[in-house]
Amino acid sequence: MSLTNIFKEFPERKYIMYGGKGGLGKTTFSAATAYHLAKQGHRVLVFSVDPQASLSDIFERDIFGQGPVEIMPNLFAQEIDADQHIREYQDEIRQKIIDMYGLEEIPEEIESYIQAAAAEPAMEESAIFDQVVDIVVSAEYDYYVYDLVPLGHALYYLSMASVYDEWIDKITKLREEMEEYSQVASVIKRDRESEEDMILKELLDIKYRINTSSSILTDKEKTAFFFVITPEEMVLLDTQKAAGLFAKYQVPLSGFIVNRVIPPELAQQRIPDYLMNRLDMQEGYLNRIDDLFGDQVLARIPEFERDITGLPMIEKVAEAMFGPEV
Numbered sequence: 518m519s520l521t522n523i524f525k526e527f528p529e530r531k532y533i534m535y536g537g538k539g540g541l542g543k544t545t546f547s548a549a550t551a552y553h554l555a556k557q558g559h560r561v562l563v564f565s566v567d568p569q570a571s572l573s574d575i576f577e578r579d580i581f582g583q584g585p586v587e588i589m590p591n592l593f594a595q596e597i598d599a600d601q602h603i604r605e606y607q608d609e610i611r612q613k614i615i616d617m618y619g620l621e622e623i624p625e626e627i628e629s630y631i632q633a634a635a636a637e638p639a640m641e642e643s644a645i646f647d648q649v650v651d652i653v654v655s656a657e658y659d660y661y662v663y664d665l666v667p668l669g670h671a672l673y674y675l676s677m678a679s680v681y682d683e684w685i686d687k688i689t690k691l692r693e694e695m696e697e698y699s700q701v702a703s704v705i706k707r708d709r710e711s712e713e714d715m716i717l718k719e720l721l722d723i724k725y726r727i728n729t730s731s732s733i734l735t736d737k738e739k740t741a742f743f744f745v746i747t748p749e750e751m752v753l754l755d756t757q758k759a760a761g762l763f764a765k766y767q768v769p770l771s772g773f774i775v776n777r778v779i780p781p782e783l784a785q786q787r788i789p790d791y792l793m794n795r796l797d798m799q800e801g802y803l804n805r806i807d808d809l810f811g812d813q814v815l816a817r818i819p820e821f822e823r824d825i826t827g828l829p830m831i832e833k834v835a836e837a838m839f840g841p842e843v
Contacts, residue, residue: 520815521839523741523771524554530741530771532653532733534663536763537745538755542776542818545825546745547664548575548594549834554660555592556835556842563662564595564652566645572596572664577827589828593658602644603635650726653733685724737769743815744773748802753809772815774838775806779820 523530533550535543544565551563562585565572572594573580580586582598610631611623623631653661733739742763746756756773763770784796806814818837825834836842 520772520774523815524839527741529738531659532661532663532736532740534665534740534742535745535774536665536742536759538752541745541747541752542825543745544571544575544664545831545834546743546774546776546818546838547662548572548825548831549838551592551594551660551662552589552828552831553835553839553842554662555589558591559659560591560593560657561660561662562593562595562652562658563664564597564649565664566597566649575826575831595652597645597648599644599648602648606644606647607631607635650729654726654729689721689724735767735769740769741771742768743771745776746773746806747777748775748799748806750802753802753805757809770813772813773806773810774815775803775817777820778803778817 533547535546535550537543547563547565551561554561563572564585573596576588576594578586578588578594580594581596582601583595585593585595588594611628614620614623614627649663744756744760746752760770779792779796779799781796781800784793803817816838818834821830821833823830825831
């Protein structure tokens with residue numbers, strides 16, 4: 518099986534993810550995959566959930582926080598601005614409080630709480646996760662290519678869906694119980710019903726969006742997840758551990774891509790000793806990769822002569838991954 522065959526044989530896999538340690542080439546492969554699919558005539562969105570995203574650098578376009586930006590026909594790219602999303606979320610909360618309770622302005626103590634909550638370390642991750650839900654639920658594209666954060670944070674995102682779902686279930690149950698008690702107070706019954714209905718509607722909407730997103734992440738029919746690795750000791754050790762953890766969350770693993778392979782034909786030339794040593798070491802790790810992952814290794818991508826930036830270099834990577842365009 519190769520990358521090309523996977524995309525041909527499983528066209529229903531619309532959600533494409535590249536994961537792995539930081540700095541291995543996930544963003545590069547995400548951009549190249551989106552480029553390849555767009556060239557095939559599909560409408561594609563590649564987006565980054567990494568706060569330190571580099572899609573702007575790769576495409577040589579300033580796309581941060583600007584929503585989906587058209588890079589070329591059929592290819593759109595997006596870098597999520599978590600701070601902007603947090604500000605929008607704060608404004609939304611303020612407006613809902615004003616609407617629900619008929620206030621003219623937000624009380625000072627509530628405003629202080631809203632500001633303090635935005636400073637929590639988990640708020641950025643929550644904002645990014647929330648926007649990812651918005652993106653995938655919209656269903657505007659044929660393919661969605663995720664440029665995931667490094668492994669540890671990716672596992673955090675995957676676990677957030679189940680945590681949020683459990684929390685929403687508890688809050689929804691509490692709200693339903695409160696609604697039952699409120700019916701005893703007949704004088705304010707009508708107002709309370711209206712208020713509680715708004716809250717329950719909001720909670721159920723959040724639950725729907727979270728369940729939709731999390732079901733995509735673990736859907737073997739719709740999702741393809743690829744690990745990016747390099748022929749290095751620590752990378753292999755970390756990838757083995759991560760693969761087990763991803764399996765715990767039932768993420769469908771489609772295969773491994775080996776990046777930055779030094780062309781072995783260099784050994785036939787006169788090269789410095791250090792480079793010959795690197796080739797010897799690489800051969801050992803490549804053999805080990807084959808032993809560990811076997812036919813799950815879908816592609817070996819060579820080390821390129823320059824950084825991958827701009828569409829011409831992205832095209833080169835796409836050809837290395839999928840073969841030349843026909």
